[in-house]
Structure formats: structure tokens, C-alpha cells
Amino acid sequence: MRLHSTTTGTGDLHVGLIHGLGAAESTWNPLLERMLATGRYTVTTLDLRGHGVSDRASSYSLAAFADDIVEALPQGMHSVVGHSLGGAVLVRAVARLRPAHAIYLDPGFGLALPTRGLEGKLFWAVPPLTLGVMARLQAGKSAMVHDALDDDVRSAMKLSQKQFDAKMATKVLREVAFHPVAIAAPEVPSTIVLSDDSPAVLPEALAVGLQRKGWDIRRLPGIHHDMHLEDPDRTLTAIADVL
Numbered sequence: 647m648r649l650h651s652t653t654t655g656t657g658d659l660h661v662g663l664i665h666g667l668g669a670a671e672s673t674w675n676p677l678l679e680r681m682l683a684t685g686r687y688t689v690t691t692l693d694l695r696g697h698g699v700s701d702r703a704s705s706y707s708l709a710a711f712a713d714d715i716v717e718a719l720p721q722g723m724h725s726v727v728g729h730s731l732g733g734a735v736l737v738r739a740v741a742r743l744r745p746a747h748a749i750y751l752d753p754g755f756g757l758a759l760p761t762r763g764l765e766g767k768l769f770w771a772v773p774p775l776t777l778g779v780m781a782r783l784q785a786g787k788s789a790m791v792h793d794a795l796d797d798d799v800r801s802a803m804k805l806s807q808k809q810f811d812a813k814m815a816t817k818v819l820r821e822v823a824f825h826p827v828a829i830a831a832p833e834v835p836s837t838i839v840l841s842d843d844s845p846a847v848l849p850e851a852l853a854v855g856l857q858r859k860g861w862d863i864r865r866l867p868g869i870h871h872d873m874h875l876e877d878p879d880r881t882l883t884a885i886a887d888v889l
Contacts, residue, residue, distance in 0.1 A: 665732050838861055
């Protein structure tokens, strides 16, 4: 599938940004503006299938998402950044993209959801109900953070949610939950930045295992999942040496 993408900037370092579930390329704007202000970067953002103004699709598997970004982004970029779902997609495409560095912001490498035994069977028997309850709880936790964002950022988030093909959500979350990233050495030099919310998308045991295999794990205490929106300055500082 051909994705909508935008390339801005004239810097020597070409970077790709891959958004999370229910977001769009416009939700990178706070971080993008700061990157472009340095004069160092040329940046390509894109809308994943079923997001933003990219087409909706019949399949929303992680493999399909990964194939799309391999087609949309050039090989050998200086770095590629994936947030949340974008991280789950990037890790499945990185061996083909071969950036000099891969950066993952609270990546969806595994979910803190039951997948085994009776608890797992009950949870996934009616996922619209169980995931809906969890989404409402998370929305309550996130409300204060989102309310503090600039008006243009909140408007971009609302628009991305309106454009989002919401029927993919259960399938995507189920695939991430049942197929977490394996603990293995990274395909390319890789940095993971974790917020206080990270255990929901990357359980601590998995983070520790990846670090032992050579992944660079960094933590931003006092910040939440949408770190690039909540505090783009701090997020940029955390990755500037590898971006």
C-alpha cells in the first residue's frame, strides 16, 4: 500500500518518524519543529495504513504495516524513530530498512494483558468489552496530561482519532499481546526510551532481557506514554546523540 508521507527540512541527517496507534504524521509536529530548528535534519513522516489520510485496508497485520514502511522509507537512513505501535512496526521492518540507528519511544513490544490460562481465555473472549474498559481507564489517566497540551496539538490528536480506522484496534492489540518481541540482539544499533507508562507496552522483564542483549535502554521518569507530545524538548534531548 502506498502511504501518505511528507518530507521536510534540508539537513544532512535523514530521519523517519513512525507514529502510534490512532495517531498520524501531524502528531509528530512538536518534536518535528524542534528537530528542524537545529538545521541538522531532513525528516520524513508518514501516515500508517488506516491512519491519517493514508488508505484504509482489508488487513491490519503487523507484517502488512512493516511492508508498507519498507516501501515508503529509503534504506540506510540515519535513524528511524517509532512510537508505540510505530515501534512494533519498526522492529519488524528494521532489518530491511537498515538505518544507522533505530529509536523506539515506549514501543509496543509486548502488552501487560493476560494471554494464558483461564484468565487469558476470559479476557479475549469479549475483547470489545475488556479492551474498552481498559481504554476508558487509560483515558482517565491521560486526561490531565492531554488537557495541558497546546491547542494545536490537541486538535491534531482529535483529528487523527477521527481519521483512524478504529476497527483495527482489537486485532493489532491482540497480535502485539500474543506475539511479543523476542529477546535477542538488535538488528541495528537500537535505543529504547521508556516513560513511566512503559510497562503497559513493554513489560519490565522484557526490557531487562533486551538490555542484556545489547539494546540501549533509557528512561524518562515523570513523563507519560506520549512523551513526544508532553515534553518534546526533553524527548529530543534524550535521543539527540543517536538521532
